[in-house]
Amino acid sequence: MLTLAEAATLEAIVDRLIPPDELGPGGREAGCALFIDRQLAGPFGRSESLYLLPPFLDGTPEQGLQSPLTPAVRMRAGLAALEAHCRAAFVGRAFAALPPAGQDRLLSEIEDGTRSLAGVNARAWFDLVLQMTMEGFFADPIHGGNRQMAGWRLIGFPGARYDYRDWVERHGAAYTLPPVGIGGRPGWHDAG
């Protein structure tokens, strides 16, 4: 759904929200941006399950977002506003071209509300990106993220196994089976 330029910005963002480190791959390699793209292209991105007729009044925080704008529209507007800000503030450079420390600083300012972006609710946009990045990191790989089950391996989640009867009685033993997704796991296709 996203354009190549939008996707490049998003990839850079997810790789700062979940940076690669000695524990495993980051958001980019884990496919978080692909997950987000697919979700925005689907019913979630179109707010299909929400009541979307006016009036739209600012509610309390507990009442959640009160807006006719769908997640897809909000995501795009936020990415565009971030790009516009970077080009103006950093002599024409894209967000993806900033050094990691600069990217982190900018994202942190947006997160804590000290940096606004023209024309969008920057904080709400950041919340959307962070939420979807985490979902992409931990959701079943069938949805495009959590590639090679990076998220599940990190936290030791066993995946969609049918049951664990063989392990119930093995007190204190380490559980060693690899995680399995709805669509299987890499070992189903190559002898890995």
Next chain:
Amino acid sequence: MLGLLAALVAAASDETRAETPAERGRYLATVGDCVACHTAPGGTPFAGGRAIETPFGPIIAPNLTPDRASGLGAWSDADFLRALRRGLRPDGARLYPACPYVYFSAVRDEDLLAIRAFLATLTPVANPARGAGFGFPFNLRPLMVFWDALYFRPAPFVADPGRSMAWNRGAYLVEGLGHCGACHGAKGALGADPEPGVLGGGRVRGWFAPDLGGDPRAGLGGWSLDDIERYLATGSNGRALAAGPMAEVVENSTARLTMADLRAIALYLKQDAPLSQPAAAPSPVPNGRIGAAIYADACAACHRANGEGVPGLFPRLAGSSAVQSARPDTLITVVLHGGRAAATGAAPTGPAMPALGWRLDDASVAAVLTYIRSAWGNEAAPVSSEAVRRGR
């Protein structure tokens, strides 16, 4: 002498029941499983309307209730005998052998007329549905003359005086009304049923009805008489669960037979001494690791890592004749589309196997099936992705 023996055999299970012909006929119609075909899904029993799949296309099993216009109300006894013996309707038209009259021709007059007496007690229902959706040339009923000439020899049952009464009763039921060979015998190119007594296995609606001979792997060589009886009586024994077309046979027919008749059937099926175990060299399994990985993740929860299953709930795959059958049709169908085992009074659960075709691609299904056909001492030919693709 032989005629007398045959009469005794036909009567063998009846002595305990002092019944009217119609009551006897109800039981015999159960042996023949007429209701399975001659009832539309959700329809009145015996009122016809179910489309029966044949190698040439679907054909409707017509109304057997005594409705005069659309059922058998206007038929004479002779008409009925001629239809079930020789496949001829009163108007001279030939019936397609989708009605297993090839087998019914072995049934004694008295038994067929008892069935007719039973059918005559049903409430008449008007249901004129009949006919076939075959393509040329099989839509030409007269052509059945040639089919009959090629394949069909009406033969009354001949008892074997060298065998026990029970064995002969079993032969009479299996080769006659029970028409087990209609599924368990390999079909010829023209949909012809095999010679009587040949129960070497056959394909039916995407399933493989296994070899009922003495082969120790693919047949009943490893089954005891009790195993066979329990399977037919309940649909479930520690070895196998009856699913697919056999679940219908068990629910409608064999689970309702007397224990004496089931024992007779088992005796007849076990006539062949078990063959000695062929000592085949274990062949290397293509994609063994992939198949084993899929089995561990997607199958072992139910069928257990050692393939032993859970008695009465999840069938054993280790040593299973269904798994080691010559043709993998049942295995492919069950994994792609799922299945449900028979639910009977004695085994009411009717456990179901979930369809896994959405989760496993052709190569994965082929790998896991090849694995179960070679693991735990099983031995049978590998399954190809191509065969799985055809089963989708």
